[in-house]
Amino acid sequence: MKELIDYISKFGNLNRQQVNFVESMAMRIELRKDEYFSEAGKIPNQVGFIVEGVIRGCYYSNKGEEITRCFIGENNLVADYVNLEANVISAEYLQACTPCKLIVFSKQSWEELSHTIVGWDNIKNKMVQMCMFQKSRKGPVISQNATTRYLEFMKNYPLLTNRVPLAYIASYLGITQQSLSRIRKNIG
Amino acid sequence: MKELIDYISKFGNLNRQQVNFVESMAMRIELRKDEYFSEAGKIPNQVGFIVEGVIRGCYYSNKGEEITRCFIGENNLVADYVNLEANVISAEYLQACTPCKLIVFSKQSWEELSHTIVGWDNIKNKMVQMCMFQKSRKGPVISQNATTRYLEFMKNYPLLTNRVPLAYIASYLGITQQSLSRIRKNIG
């Protein structure tokens, strides 16, 4: 669990006893490629930390197209956090793009951390805000053209480029796979 | 200050004494059209609540184009929050699109609320997360075409459509003003 504790420590300090408690609440799981971490139509019930692999958030448009909304890589928290907190049915899937190793907290455990560890809420909020901030920072910029967006994508997610299907990246960038294929060719 | 207190009350309860304290920390100001609430190159030093008017976040691309990144309307908090918290120079301008009436807290006052009101941090974090969530919810969706994005924009920001310059909306939607003008015409 070292990776998780290191991550948390970036946002606040925990003493040994608190570290032990966090670890006792957590569980290691693995996801096969394409398996879901959480699903649309269900109330999210866990918070994860990605030790290895890539998870994507995706949904289906009214035309039935599958659209990737975000990628979440190693050393990041993963959850449909807003709906988890609000106890509301989620509208998106969180799906393993590659085989994943995760550390997860059930919703109940996650809440117990708040009740047990003084200062946890502070750490938690910083982590959640950082996640939201990074998503907006790393996401495709609508005022750039598709080629620029793809170049930025490769900068921001160097590991993903050849690890996930082209179709995922294309819908993330807001273009068709054909267009992305063309762009790849033109870039050389 | 009723508007502000009503807004805060959606995220947690304050007793009369706490309400008085919040009000004593706040200040009413007005911004003329085009005046800045905060500027790129400076460390953000205030948190505002918009009572009347519209503020936009904007920045300049490496080609010198002015790009609108977000619109913030009445009954919302406004701040470059991440950089305010991190005490880091901002990269964007927050500018009044229309004449604005605001209630503002200096950075110092904003922090004093945390120290003085038990439970304030909890309320504050809920407010900040809600702001971030709404921005992502209401923002243009990159996988939709420009016409759809504009239609969605009008749904999400009905009041803005005829209150702010076309160029602001165009760059927000990631298109040129000429394109947006064309789209307006085609919609009828």
Next chain:
DNA sequence: AAAATCATTTATCATTTGGTAAAAACTCTT
């Protein structure tokens, strides 16, 4: 009111991207 400034619309043509279809390349199973 006229002039000046700024915002919006229109027009034309070039470029980018989408839609459809098919071929090629790759993966997985048997």
Next chain:
DNA sequence: AAGAGTTTTTACCAAATGATAAATGATTTT
């Protein structure tokens, strides 16, 4: 290795958007 299924590339044409320029409209200043 063969075959089935999937993913990626290519090709073609249509549609959307960008770039440039100019005209019109609106607002502010003098």
